[in-house]
Amino acid sequence: MLYEPGKEYLMEARLLPLARAAGYADVDSYLPRIFSDHLERQRALDALTINETSWFRDNTPYQAFTDVILPELLKARAATRQISIWSAACSSGQEAYSLAMLLDQHLPGGWTARITATDVSTEMVARVTAGRYSQVEMNRGLPATQLIKHFTRVGAQWEISPRLRDMVQARTMNLAAPFPPLPRFDLVLLRNVLIYFDLDTKRDILRRVHAVTAPDGYLMLGTAETGLEAEQHWGRESVGRMQLLRPAPSATRIPPAVPATTLTGA
Ligand SMILES: C[S@@+](CC[C@H](N)C(=O)[O-])C[C@H]1O[C@@H](n2cnc3c(N)ncnc32)[C@H](O)[C@@H]1O
Structure with missing residues (x-):
């Protein structure tokens, strides 16, 4: 995954909460842990990825x-x-x-x-x-007909059939x-x-x-x-x-x- 030069602040912002939760004062001292600990690496990956998406994106x-x-x-x-x-x-x-x-x-x-x-x-x-989505996620591109046909409400979320x-x-x-x-x-x-x-x-x-x-x-x-x-x-x-x-x-x-x-x- 490539973070362009100048976007280091973004990496820092995403990794700092994980570093703190794992008991480190800053991201620099936390980095070696990512390379040595499989679970921590997966957490860092989850935090660094950008998951922007929507239903029928771009049509x-x-x-x-x-x-x-x-x-x-x-x-x-x-x-x-x-x-x-x-x-x-x-x-x-x-x-x-x-x-x-x-x-x-x-x-x-x-x-x-x-x-x-x-x-x-x-x-x-x-x-x-x-297969569960929040109301905000449902509002992003899902036609009402598809919502009615394929989803049921479960608490505050919508679940796919x-x-x-x-x-x-x-x-x-x-x-x-x-x-x-x-x-x-x-x-x-x-x-x-x-x-x-x-x-x-x-x-x-x-x-x-x-x-x-x-x-x-x-x-x-x-x-x-x-x-x-x-x-x-x-x-x-x-x-x-x-x-x-x-x-x-x-x-x-x-x-x-x-x-x-x-x-x-x-
Ligand atoms: C911007 S989303 C795009 C989602 C969907 N394809 C779309 O167009 O709406 C990018 C996705 O790529 C995933 N991703 C980033 N690096 C990846 C990698 N090395 N291998 C597999 N998936 C990766 C991220 O976790 C994220 O969910």
């Missing part, structure tokens, strides 16, 4: 999903009738559950859809699994480290997270995402993200105002762990 990706991606996949996966989606860097799950709502609405009977939702923050992953929750499997995963075994995905959403990495890490993540994306699959980045780092392995396709990335044909058979230098001419 156009979801429009592209309903209008183009899903109809294409229904044709391409007619033999297996299975669709597999990855919400990488899922935050508290609004992205994964927004897709689950669209699948619930548009997936024909006899089909199954699995959404894998991952985030580096264990706190966020626990929130996805719980078991039907949608069963579609989503949440797990902790660091995009910057080698991926654990993953299924092949028809669609990957890697939205509003690449901004936190340096160029080499972005390229490496996009290479490894390529390896787990079906050759005829799709990758969506955040609306403001250009994906210029993705040139080597991905081609572009415009759907309305949305730019989708798709595995480049010449790169589809590259195994995930081969160093970049050996890829030329493969």
Whole structure:
């Protein structure tokens, strides 16, 4: 994760409460503890990540999903009738559950859809699994019709229906480290997270995402993200105002762990 020079104060502000709670006077004396103590490192990661998200964020990706991606996949996966989606860097799950709502609405009977939702923050992953949201979170982009259809009130919170929750499997995963075994995905959403990495890490993540994306699959980045780092392995396709990335044909058979230098001419 990259905090730009000049943003040290932000790190300091986020880590100081943890340092104090662990009995340290300041962040400098607390830092060695983060490197030696796995639990404390996870707490620090949870505090440092920015979890901004909302339902149907930016709208156009979801429009592209309903209008183009899903109809294409229904044709391409007619033999297996299975669709597999990855919400990488899922935050508290609004992205994964927004897709689950669209699948619930548009997936024909006899089909199954699995959404894998991952985030580096264990706190966020626990929130996805719980599927509970505050009123303030509900107010951010969720249409009233979807609220009525898929949520019940539990105290001060809203809980997603078991039907949608069963579609989503949440797990902790660091995009910057080698991926654990993953299924092949028809669609990957890697939205509003690449901004936190340096160029080499972005390229490496996009290479490894390529390896787990079906050759005829799709990758969506955040609306403001250009994906210029993705040139080597991905081609572009415009759907309305949305730019989708798709595995480049010449790169589809590259195994995930081969160093970049050996890829030329493969
Ligand atoms: C700004 S949110 C984006 C959430 C969602 N994708 C969206 O567009 O609304 C960024 C998320 O990336 C996660 N994140 C940051 N670094 C990560 C990493 N190395 N691996 C996996 N997730 C990471 C954060 O925990 C946070 O939940």
